[in-house]
Amino acid sequence: MSIGSEQVKQFKEQGYTSSPTFFNEREVRAMRAELGRLRREGAFRNVTTDGDGKTQSKTNENLQICPLYTKSTFFRALAFHPKVLATIPQLIGDPVVLHLDQVFLKPARHGSGTSWHQDNAYFKIEQPTRGTAMWIAVHDATLANGTIRVVPGLDVANSKLEHSRDPHSDHHIRCYPDESKQVPIELPAGGVAFFCYGTPHATGANNTDKDRAGVAFHFLHQSCYTDELRSRAKPIGTMLTGPEASGGLKEYGEKIQGTWDSEVEKALENEAVAV
Ligand SMILES: O=C(O)CCC(=O)C(=O)O
Numbered sequence: 001m002s003i004g005s006e007q008v009k010q011f012k013e014q015g016y017t018s019s020p021t022f023f024n025e026r027e028v029r030a031m032r033a034e035l036g037r038l039r040r041e042g043a044f045r046n047v048t049t050d051g052d053g054k055t056q057s058k059t060n061e062n063l064q065i066c067p068l069y070t071k072s073t074f075f076r077a078l079a080f081h082p083k084v085l086a087t088i089p090q091l092i093g094d095p096v097v098l099h100l101d102q103v104f105l106k107p108a109r110h111g112s113g114t115s116w117h118q119d120n121a122y123f124k125i126e127q128p129t130r131g132t133a134m135w136i137a138v139h140d141a142t143l144a145n146g147t148i149r150v151v152p153g154l155d156v157a158n159s160k161l162e163h164s165r166d167p168h169s170d171h172h173i174r175c176y177p178d179e180s181k182q183v184p185i186e187l188p189a190g191g192v193a194f195f196c197y198g199t200p201h202a203t204g205a206n207n208t209d210k211d212r213a214g215v216a217f218h219f220l221h222q223s224c225y226t227d228e229l230r231s232r233a234k235p236i237g238t239m240l241t242g243p244e245a246s247g248g249l250k251e252y253g254e255k256i257q258g259t260w261d262s263e264v265e266k267a268l269e270n271e272a273v274a275v
Pocket of ligand 1: 113133135201202203214216
């Protein structure tokens with residue numbers, strides 16, 4: 001149902017792991033259809049800049065939506081997918097809080113990468129291994145189209161690398177880890193990479209002739225979900241597991257858990273505009 005013990009071990013020892021067959025083919029088709037709907041409705045924003053951190057690039061695009069859950073009941077429901085609820089506690093422990101969701105779409109031939117960073121440079125939780133990203137390959141993610149890459153190891157994950165403003169993005173920060181240690185994670189569509197909040201990661205440019213999208217969810221252990229974080233980062237803050245979890249009822253005023261199959265069905269109605 002979820003990931004295996006070898007993957008849990010890899011995450012705990014190396015700060016990352018991956019699963020090539022996490023979402024099925026129908027779910028992937030639904031993700032592409034939903035992203036197509038969002039694109040048609042103008043929900044994406046190009047965050048790539050011309051090297052000054054301000055002027056939006058007219059030639060390169062890193063198209064982002066953050067957060068996603070306010071614009072898509074489909075992606076809101078994805079966090080409650082039974083496989084997600086079974087997997088994340090194995091990586092960071094229970095109870096799990098949903099922290100953030102976003103998408104990065106890299107259009108064919110001119111998609112920009114996202115520079116190296118540690119998510120914890122934004123989030124600043126006490127124990128960087130108690131938060132994890134789940135990065136979903138919505139299309140086959142390869143070396144050629146700039147798949148996600150990580151610098152593995154708990155030493156680096158537990159260290160605070162120096163970050164500065166990324167001049168090629170209108171809001172991101174970046175660091176400069178030892179790139180000779182990087183491990184690219186190639187994934188078929190529907191595969192996922194998990195990497196803890198301290199693991200440096202980046203994506204490359206997409207110069208192929210097909211679009212590539214990655215959807216990223218961030219989860220953290222409840223013990224790291226402090227008032228300070230709440231006030232600073234405007235997180236989603238949905239309790240996903242543990243005694244305070246209500247299947248979304250408390251946070252959204254309606255039960256979200258259990259709606260995934262119908263959301264997939266609904267999203268597939270937009271298959272004609274799929275990315
Ligand atoms: O997909 C990308 O370009 C970047 C993903 C990322 O940096 C993240 O999920 O934190």
